[in-house]
Amino acid sequence: MGNCLASIVAEIVMSELQEQALSGLSFRVPLFKRYVDDIFTILPHDKINDTVGVFNNFHPRLQFTVEIESNGSLAFLDVEVIRDGVSLITRWYNKPTFSGRVLNFYSHHPFSHKVNIINNMKSRALQLSHESFHSNVGTKKDQQYSNGK
Structure with missing residues (x-):
């Protein structure tokens, strides 16, 4: 069934990741919503790869993927x-x-x-x-x- 501390540790890690990654960006993110490890954000098109790079550089075992809106x-x-x-x-x-x-x-x-x-x-x-x-x-x-x- 998994470790009972897993959700607590995940929340701590993701909170730290969020704080460090957002402060490491060279621009302001207008909207950022997170539920556990699912993130919804609004970014300029030319900043998507930079943002994913910052998030993926937090720890080698944490790698994020991107899904871009389709038809609005x-x-x-x-x-x-x-x-x-x-x-x-x-x-x-x-x-x-x-x-x-x-x-x-x-x-x-x-x-x-x-x-x-x-x-x-x-x-x-x-x-x-x-x-x-x-x-x-x-x-x-x-x-x-x-x-x-």
């Missing part, structure tokens, strides 16, 4: 971050490998667990999605963002 959007954790003019909006996101299977209704779990799974998924979708996606599910506007326009 980028998946980060459970959200799709969409560039909408000068704003960023989010929508609940599932990876392409998501099977859609959660819990078989005919399993022997208590009915309350089954209901709570649905309620939690609904709450999660609403909390992670910009309000423009709340009432437009399956409409042309929702499909427009799905196609990256």
